[in-house]
Amino acid sequence: MSEDNANEIDRFEIGGENLLSKVSMGFFQTSNDTLPLGTETLPREELDDIRVRIGTLLKTETVSFLLGAGASVDCGGQLIGLVPLAVERDLHRKDTAGTTEAQVAQWLKVFYLAVSHSGGGDTTPVSEDEIRSRQQKLEGKEVKSLLANFEQVLATLHRWRSALPSTGGRLRVDSTSTVTLDANAEDLDECLRRATRALAIACNLPTEDKEGGISTYKAFIRKLLTRPLNLKRVNIFTLNYDTLVEQASDADGVVLLDGFVGTYRRVFRPESYEQDLYFPAETTEGRVHRFDRVLHLYKLHGSITWRATKPSINNPYGIESERFNLNDTQPVLIYPTPAKYGETLGMPYAELFRRFAAAVVRPQSVLFVIGYGFGDEHVNAIIRQALAVPSFTIVIVDPAPNSDFVKALRKQNDPRVWISEGSRIGTFEGFVKEVLPDLREEEILKKVVATHQSLSKKENTGRGDMSDDN
Template identity: 30%
Template sequence: MSDIYFYKGQKNLLKDKEEKVAVEEIQKELLQVFDVQNLSFLFGAGCSSHVVEENEVGIPVMVPMAEEFYGKLEEVDKTYLTDTIKINIEDELYKYNLEKFLEVLFSYRYLMECRSDATELEKINSFIQKTKKFIFKKCECVHEDVIKIYEQFYRKLVYRDKNLTKTNIFTTNYDLFNERALDQLGIIFSNGFSGVIERYFNPAVFHYAFAEQMDLSNNKWNVIDNFIYLYKLHGSISWFEDENSKHLFKIKELQAPTFTDKNVMIYSTPVKQNASFGSPYSDLFREFQKKLMLNNNILITVGYSFSDEHINNLIYQALTIPAFRLIVVGHVKAKNIEKLFELNDPRIWIIGETEDWSSGSLAKTPLHFFNRFVDEMLPSVDQENIEKSVQKVIETLLTKNEEVPSHDS
């Protein structure tokens, strides 16, 4: 029997089933999910991590990233954190989560701004920049193996029925894997920025659609099939605050970002910070909330650990809507995912595979990791449509043959 599970509430639909059968069952269920009117994905850090022969070729998830950052700190830095900011980096809250650490730094900076403490403000700003630069450098990764996984995901996704609402991709990741994959596939997407030579944030574009003119005489338009809405909830390494801009929203997107500007827009839980961080994050979270509240809506989370309280609260609000469904692709024994499992709500699906750490490292890549989710769990919608079309033709031919009278009659 396989270690693959598919929980609806606390009922495992794949109990005592072989791996091949289990994967086929998951594909059938997800194929139906692809037909819902409103479909959204939430990508977490796990989607940009990819290990090949025990080497990380993507971006490390939060635990190894935090360990590496703290390991590079000098003693004077550790003393500053302990004595001044009162952060113990050995505390489990910060030891394995660099975003929680960054959140405290922002809160401390806000306190110093309120006190008008210029000396302390300079120190904390320097430390914040050091942390953001470390994250920035990690997120510059452009490894082709990871981009190809994203490309395969979008290839499968764009074959959804063109009459359905366009898919929303929400991500907490700062990297550019989504953008690079979409560009290489030639898929048009909206990320909340408008302009050509200079692109500035404009939340109104999330309500625009790309269309092609079908009939010049009747002014008939048709929304293009391959179109994606991309929302980066925690910011991006390509976003910078342009204080001298005359635009209403002063957030600028750069095509070739480098860490030279102190205003790179990377924030862990931005909506909890002071009002100066209101946009674009308040707009992005508002869009997230609006999409979740739509009728006949499904949210699929992949590589997301449910460690962001604000995102979680919006998801919990959506669960008050009877028609909303949440599909978690992840490890059912993970701390925050297990809490969802304990709710025993049949609208919450948890799909994945038992992780074997008996040898000190993963014995094999679990099914809920992004590469296997894309390769094996996501249905090939185009192939399914081809098979349906072939079956329909065969049935039509058989029907016609039955209607043709024989020469003996």
């Protein structure tokens, strides 16, 4: 669990009603024991009731999960609502390699101007002296991240690049009255390549000191697979570029239908999402059984494993997937959605977002949103569309959900809006371990409870008969 979330109060709301009325700041009870972190603890009965309710949602026809950057924090992931320090430091290392201290590469100037134009404001270094000063600060531990959404920074760079022809042309960018940058297409290409490469390296998770975090993803995958086989496959939509879902699935032999086909050469073919896996039953009647270890994965913003290639008949989208190589200098295909809603989404992102929208607007659809700060207007618009469907339910998991989107939802007191928040059940780890049920274990628990209640009734009836005899 991230230290930033250590003091958040645990709450579980359905339509504005808090089901954890007896929990206080920092107090939590696991499914096995009570952990007295203060003067009060969370009663197990309340936690069990929540798990039963979540279990009911998991048994609906269409279940989808949307994972944001917060779901990767315990594996060393970077929150890109700001400019990650790891990315900025990597860019400066590449800038100074083989150059004198007095030089500041043109592409690095372009980068900081993009930060300034993406919400970084006056605190963003833009002149050569300011950039050199920033480099010295990055060598220390007290430096703060720049106040700009990094995905918006990349989107700004993409927009600037699209304003120029494929070769040639220049772009004049004004920042202040004293700083004006005259950049060409090569400068923008170099800036984009280095910025996306630095982000890809930061998204190569888990980090060495956070390898234990992958266990949460494994538990997450296992619990999703306990759904009845007659229901649709679970959809995992992720805005993250890392490969944590893939690693956890591989560890447990789970097949991910991720839109790519091929063994030696994996290319993007979205029609593969319509496929499913079966195996023949051990009978002579020709029956088949549905393979139980299958999930759908949609990487809405791309992946560190994606590469752009020339489109062809056998690879119409021009996208291949291969293992991420830290030493490879080829650009990776991680591309944020445009910063402004209404701008055109390119392929394959348009296709992936279309499938996201189609999944959540189905009747009896449930969407679990984990670690997402509602900063992507394209995603928000799709969720708004889903909320227009009466049978849709959304479960928001966040340590401190304070976005304008969530605030607006809370005002409605809509029983279709569930919110799990706080330092324990508001994190990905806490939600998976303590709230998300294993449906097979829940069924066993129900039988045990029913048997216990039945025996208790018989025992009480017997005592009543003995009293009558006396």
